[in-house]
Amino acid sequence: MPSPDAIEQEVRQFLRDNFPLSADGVALDREDSLIEVGVIDSTGVLELIGFIEERYELTIADEEVLPENLDSIANITRFVGEKTASANGAG
Amino acid sequence: MAQVELSAETLRLDAERTVEQISERLREVVYKDLRRRGAVIGLSGGVDSSLVAHLCAHAFGPERVLGVLMPEGESAPDTLDLSQVAADAAGVETVLEDITKLLDAAGCYERRDAAIRSVMPEYAEGWKAKIVLPSLLGDARYSLFTVVAESPEGERREARLTATAYREIVAATNFKQRVRKMLEYHHADRLDFAVIGTPNRLEYDQGFFVKNGDGSADVKPIAHLYKTQVYQLAEHLGVPAVIRERPPTTDTYALEQSQEEFYFSVPFDKLDLCLYAVNEGLPVEAAASATGLSAEVIERVFEDIERKRRAAAYLLAPPILLTNA
Numbered sequence: 001m002p003s004p005d006a007i008e009q010e011v012r013q014f015l016r017d018n019f020p021l022s023a024d025g026v027a028l029d030r031e032d033s034l035i036e037v038g039v040i041d042s043t044g045v046l047e048l049i050g051f052i053e054e055r056y057e058l059t060i061a062d063e064e065v066l067p068e069n070l071d072s073i074a075n076i077t078r079f080v081g082e083k084t085a086s087a088n089g090a091g
Numbered sequence: 092m093a094q095v096e097l098s099a100e101t102l103r104l105d106a107e108r109t110v111e112q113i114s115e116r117l118r119e120v121v122y123k124d125l126r127r128r129g130a131v132i133g134l135s136g137g138v139d140s141s142l143v144a145h146l147c148a149h150a151f152g153p154e155r156v157l158g159v160l161m162p163e164g165e166s167a168p169d170t171l172d173l174s175q176v177a178a179d180a181a182g183v184e185t186v187l188e189d190i191t192k193l194l195d196a197a198g199c200y201e202r203r204d205a206a207i208r209s210v211m212p213e214y215a216e217g218w219k220a221k222i223v224l225p226s227l228l229g230d231a232r233y234s235l236f237t238v239v240a241e242s243p244e245g246e247r248r249e250a251r252l253t254a255t256a257y258r259e260i261v262a263a264t265n266f267k268q269r270v271r272k273m274l275e276y277h278h279a280d281r282l283d284f285a286v287i288g289t290p291n292r293l294e295y296d297q298g299f300f301v302k303n304g305d306g307s308a309d310v311k312p313i314a315h316l317y318k319t320q321v322y323q324l325a326e327h328l329g330v331p332a333v334i335r336e337r338p339p340t341t342d343t344y345a346l347e348q349s350q351e352e353f354y355f356s357v358p359f360d361k362l363d364l365c366l367y368a369v370n371e372g373l374p375v376e377a378a379a380s381a382t383g384l385s386a387e388v389i390e391r392v393f394e395d396i397e398r399k400r401r402a403a404a405y406l407l408a409p410p411i412l413l414t415n416a
Contacts, residue, residue, distance in 0.1 A: 035394075038401055043254050043257060046252060047254035
C-alpha cells in the first residue's frame, strides 16, 4: 500500500506530466483547487480519474467524483489513501 | 445597499432598431470591407441560422442570399424540412448537399463508433448514441461526460467516458461541422459571396462551436446577442413558430440531444441572465432572484462560465504569428 507521501509525489508528477499550466512552473499548494487554479478542466477530471483507477487499481464510483475527493492534491492523497486501505482491508 | 434589478425584461431589445443596425453593419462589412456581393448561410433548421437568413435577406435582399442545407445520415428527421421552412420564409434560394458520403469517407462514423466501443463494448451497428453532461443543478458533483446509447430494441445504456474516448468522439464528430463549413466556402467562392456565421452570444462566449467548423465565418452578425434576444428578433422578423418553438439541439449525435444536456447544463434563458450578470459585474443574489435558482447554484454557474471562457480562448484564437521570435 503506497504511503501518503508517495501518493502525493505521484499525483504531483501526473499533474506535471499531463497539464501544461502545472508543468509550466505554477507552484501548487496541497490545498489549491485544481479546477479554480485552472490546472484541470472537465476533461482533465476524466483524465485524473483514469490515472487513479489505473495506477492504484481502484474503481471510482460516480458518487465519489466530488470536489472533496478530487479537487486538490491534499484531497486526492487522502481519498486514494482511504480507497487503497479499504481495498486492502477487504482483500 | 441599493438592490440591483435584473430580470428577463433587462435583455429585451428595441427589435426594429436592432434589426436596422445589424443590417446596416452587414452591408458595410460584406460590400465594403470584404468586397463580396452576397451571403452564404448554412441552415440547420434552428432558430439561430433561421434568424441569420432573415437578417441577411433583410440586409442584402433575398436574391443575394444562399441557404445551404447539409443533412447527414444521423440528422434529426425534421432538420431538412425546417431548414427549408426557414429559407422559404426568408425568401432565399437553397442548395441541398447531403454530407453523409463525405463524412463516411473521412471516417467520421467509424472513428466515433470505435471510441464509444472502448467504454461500451456492446455498442454495435444500428445503435444510436449521444454524449451527455449531467446537469449542474442537481448536486455538487463534478459534471462528467457520459455516453448514452440505445440499442435497436430500445434498450438504453450509459457509460462514463474516459478522457481519451471523449476526445476521440469529439474529434470524429467535429468532421460534421468542418465538412459543412467547407461546403459553405465552396458556394461562397463560386458566387463571390461571404460566409455568414450563426453563433449566438452564449455559444460564442462559452466556446460552443468547432474551431474551423461552425466557428469559422467571415462575419458573425448575432454573436453579440443573448439567446433570448435571438428569439425576440426571430419573432419580430417572422421566423416561423415551428422553428422558434423547437428546443435547441446540437443535431450532432444520432440520439436526440439538447444543447442543455451536452454543454450548457442550465436552460438557456437562465444562463442568459447569469452571463449578463457576470458581464455586468452583478452580484450572485441578483442572478438568483432573476432566475429563481439558489445562490449556491448561481455560484457554480458563474464558475462554470469562467471555466468555459478559459477553454474557449483556444477556440477563439486566430493563427498567431511569431513575428518577434
